[in-house]
Amino acid sequence: MTVEEYNKSVDDYSDGLYRFVLKNIKDKDKAKDIIQDTYEKLWIKVETVMYEKVKSYLFSTAYHTMIDVIRKETRITGFDEVNADKHSHSEQYSDLNEVLHEAINKLPEVQRSVILLRDYEGYSYHEISEITGLSEPQVKVYIYRGRIFLKKYIGSVETLV
Amino acid sequence: MDINRQNFETYFIDYLDGRLDPGQVAELLSFLGKNPDLERELKEFENIQIKPREILFPGKESLRKTISDIPVINESNFEEYCIAKIEGDLRAKDEVILEQYLADFPGKRKDFELFAKTILQPDTIFFKDKTSLKKPYAGLMIGRRTMWAYVSAAASIVILFILFIGTDWKLFQKKNQLALSETESSNQKTELVQKNIVPPESEKITEPGNKELISNKEKPVILKESGDNRELSNFILEHSQIETLTTEKSPRRDLIIEKTLEKLEPKGIIQVKQPVLLADLRFSREIIGEQPDKSGFLTIRQFAIREFKSKVLLEDEEKINPDRFSVWDMADAGVKGVNKLVGWNMELDKIYDEKGIITALAFNSGTLAFNTSLK
Structure with missing residues (x-):
């Protein structure tokens, strides 16, 4: 991959990467750090990564870096604080998208990641399996479980409203 | 192998099954001409044949199913079909079946619509610091130093x-x-x-x-x-x-x-x-004749030497001798x-x-x- 292609990958994919990571960890500074780290890793391997595969490489690297950060923080904050409000609802909702993004935050990290990759980036099951290191059946199962949770969450909120 | 009175039965069975070639048939007929008793026995073999009888299962009609009876979609797999539909995984004929199911059970349409709402719409989030990620075309690393x-x-x-x-x-x-x-x-x-x-x-x-x-x-x-x-x-x-x-x-x-x-x-x-x-x-004090600064403050030259050794040579600041360069x-x-x-x-x-x-x-x-x- 040339330097020009590397810089083009910055223009083309840094927004999507940032959005994907930010939606998962909800911390702008840490999300920026992960993006910086991801592109530094790409720069180190700029001669070996093919441009055709750069998007998959970027998302895969960002995903694994993000998972490391999340798990590290989980160990620090303690298990009890994770998803403490999994089934709680806010009192006010402006629109469905807001409800949906609140719901996505309550998903387990793997389910959240695969659904974000699916909906935000339009990746196929095979591509998601390459990025996350999961098998395709596993990806399908996680998407299935995530959809079930989201549907129930939306349904319960609509019932409340 | 020649036919004799010890192995003729095998030849008889193969003859009746039609597995003997013409030469073997001629040999068999020659053998039978010499052994008329065995020729009669062969004719008895030819008369032994079981004819199949036509036996029909009487309950066929009770086993038949119509298309509506095929359990393609039911309560247990309805959600799976809904998710497959929104993920684009359903085949055309399965989509028809799903639509038919929703038509037959209108109460299920609301559940299906809820599944359709789980598709996330991307937020308008942008990474503003793209320039910090880019590299110069000459391939030089841009850093703080x-x-x-x-x-x-x-x-x-x-x-x-x-x-x-x-x-x-x-x-x-x-x-x-x-x-x-x-x-x-x-x-x-x-x-x-x-x-x-x-x-x-x-x-x-x-x-x-x-x-x-x-x-x-x-x-x-x-x-x-x-x-x-x-x-x-x-x-x-x-x-x-x-x-x-x-x-x-x-x-x-x-x-x-x-x-x-x-x-x-x-x-x-x-x-x-x-x-x-x-x-x-x-460039020590002794050579350039500079008098030591007894005030405890660094001179400009000492400051420059210390900064150079610290920033460029990456020396430990506590060990830097600002008088020597x-x-x-x-x-x-x-x-x-x-x-x-x-x-x-x-x-x-x-x-x-x-x-x-x-x-x-x-x-x-x-x-x-x-x-x-x-x-």
Whole structure:
């Protein structure tokens, strides 16, 4: 991959990467750090990564870096604080998208990641399996479980409203 | 194999099944002509044949299903079908079946619509700091130390140019020896003048472990050099202060110079008309005549040296001596700067002989290495 292609990958994919990571960890500074780290890793391997595969490489690297950060923080904050409000609802909702993004935050990290990759980036099951290191059946199962949770969450909120 | 009365039954069965070739059939018929009793037995075989009877299952109709009876979608797999639909995984015929199911059970349509709402719509989030991720097209790494790296690179080019091309090394060697006041400098035509005659052996400078003091009594020594109009005059040595100088086993001649300068107290004016050995030049207070700042604050020069060593040479700030800065420090910084810029691993070293005299400069870039002799 040339330097020009590397810089083009910055223009083309840094927004999507940032959005994907930010939606998962909800911390702008840490999300920026992960993006910086991801592109530094790409720069180190700029001669070996093919441009055709750069998007998959970027998302895969960002995903694994993000998972490391999340798990590290989980160990620090303690298990009890994770998803403490999994089934709680806010009192006010402006629109469905807001409800949906609140719901996505309550998903387990793997389910959240695969659904974000699916909906935000339009990746196929095979591509998601390459990025996350999961098998395709596993990806399908996680998407299935995530959809079930989201549907129930939306349904319960609509019932409340 | 010929047919006989022991194996004829096998031939009979194969004959009735039609598995004998014409030659074997002719052989069999010949055998039967010779054995009429067996011919009758073969005819009895031909009469033994089981005819299949037509038997029908009477409950076929109870087993038949219509298309509506096929359990394609039911309560247990309805959600799976809904998710497959929104994920785009359903085949065309399955979509028809799903639509039919939703038409048959209108109460399920709301659940299906809820699944359709789980598709996330991306937020308008952008990464604003793209420029920090980009790289220059020349492939150079842009970092916090870029300015220092460029300065180092420029300095390295200058220093390398001076060291390898623009230096009169013979002059340096002679100055070096002159500064050390060695008696063996006769080949440089140095004349040692002593006011009170000093035996040659008394001038041998002892090693630290030997503690052999100079026997001559505190007589000042004046060094004069007959050639090149170079002269060190009024340079008075206190012999009692010279205790630890070495002449043969010291590995570093520049360290000897430093120790000498520390031990000696100039009682007159030091006049150096020619440059001191460039490679060993220390911009120390003693040489440039700067008075120590007793206020405790760094001078501008000290501050610059400290910053340079800290930022470029990456030395430990607590160990930095702001009073000392050599050309070699600059050259070292330059080589490090070039290494950082272009990703090389160049090294520049001095090579000493057994007497501690610099004999050559060695340059090694990993792929290219050469030495430059100074003699």
